[in-house]
Amino acid sequence: MSADGSGRRPTRRRPRLLPYLLIAPTALALLLVLGYPLVDMVVLAFQDMTREQLFSGAAPPWAGLEQFRRVLGDGFFWTVVARTVVFTAVCVALTVLCGLFTARLMHRASPWVRATIAGMLVTVWAMPVMVAASVFRWLFDADYGVVNWLLSRLPGVDLARHNWFTDPWQGFAVIVAVVVWGSLPFAAITLRAALAQVPPELEESAVLDGARPFQVLRHVVLPTIRPVLVMVTTLSAIWDFGVFNQIWLMRGGQPEREYYLLGVYSFIESFAVNRYSAGAAIALVTVVLLLAGSVVHLRQMFRTGEVE
Template identity: 65%
Template sequence: MKTADPPRPRTRPKRPGAPGAHRRRALPYLLIAPTMLALSAVLGYPLVKLVLLSFQDMTRKELFAGTDPPWVGFKQYRSIFTDAFFWEVVGRTALFTVVCVGLTMGVAMGVALLMRQVDPWVRVTMAGVLVAVWAMPIMVAAAVFRWLTDTDYGVVNWALGLLPGADFTGHNWFANPWHGFTVIVLVVVWGAVPFATITLHAALTQVPAELEEAARVDGARGWQLFRCVTFPVIKPAFVMVTALMAIWDFGVFNQIWLMRGGQPEKEYYLLGVYSFTESFAVNRYSSGAAIAVITVLLLLVGAVVYLRQLLRMGEVE
């Protein structure tokens, strides 16, 4: 007579407090730790020194002598916040950011939608051109736009002069800040559109074709199809790119500095240019540091809004 095998002990599931569970939870933090340490060393230390400098009064005397500057508390911030010119620069920076981001995202969305409709070889050609523009150094792009808008030999003045009744002979685009910022905005948008376009086109490839086909069967066309079907799918990528563009455009420095030959007038000051000029042109190092700290705090506010948008979209999904 066969005896029944003894019952096998059941394997109990690991409790949350088991050693293996702790290791699994700690693994992501261990993987990201080298990156966080590198960022702390490269960015954290200078940021701490910047904040400390904003509470001091550093002059060339302390800089050359190597002595510690005196502590002045919130004096730099009080001086900045009571300066009308500072708020003028903040408003100009905000307006500049809104215009650049709006134009960039509008053009990038249009080009991405166009790339979706053309033949594959045209799409590959467009992608190659976008990558080439994206790879162009800012110095080269600024030199090209300075040549295009040159007062005496600029192509833009020549082309606009061909219009009936238009005379742009010897027109200086930077004599009027509104005209000058138009050129600077074009430089910024020119360099930002490739990244935004490629990212949005990648997001558009994830839109299910059957979803759009079903919407067309139901009668959706054009703008209605894009607003109700296509855009909700690509919204996370759109929000991410918009936030990145806002952060980059808020801190624009190189384009203005290069387009004005390293000597921008006060009418062309944005927060980045203002901070640099205060520190290294006027030698008010602590004042420039305080402006830089305020700029970082404003960018952090934008980053928090961006993260909240992502979290909300994650909850909805």
């Protein structure tokens, strides 16, 4: 007899192996592709490799935590960290806001306008970073840039031969535009799919109750698409935190110290200054910070699931 008196023996819950079997190939591929480089980088960060060991093949001496003491004790490193955080926050905010605006526009537009915008977004998404950087370098060129020519036609504005990258604030504004340009399609298309799941009767009821468009967006739409919004925000933060190609290409492969972010700083320390272990230590700190962002993303997703 069972505890409830039904006469049936309690069945044991068998572990559901299907989800693990489905993700096993992806996990194995990631382990093979990323596992060895990550382990090698961790080992290198605790050594002191110079060009002598690199060319001779000799084992570099063990340095322990010396590389981390140098890196974390350097004031310029923390300047780069703060710059990276601010850069990431600005890029993510603009990406999410522009993506949400574009998604709302697509959601309310006619089918042919929606298809046109979607086609343009896919075209931008398919554009390689090198091509996008070349286009923006031409647009903001000091001698032949279209942006300088257009702005100079405004009354009282003279930007002839104006170099946008002389001032780091203006230069980073251009780089932010390149990053947001490349990130916008993912955010807009993903949020558009989320908006399609919002029940129309909820918005109609809010409008009948006297809610204004901004109130409908804040109290009806955003809470409904919150899981997708959190995902887009977190993924954009992780991607923008490790930006390298846009800065490297926009500065012609020779970025000034004022344009260093963590990815650029690690690369310069490793392959320009030949401080390979210091560059590995910076990269490892960057990975730890990105892992912290991933943990925040997972916690937000679990909390959202619990609320639902």
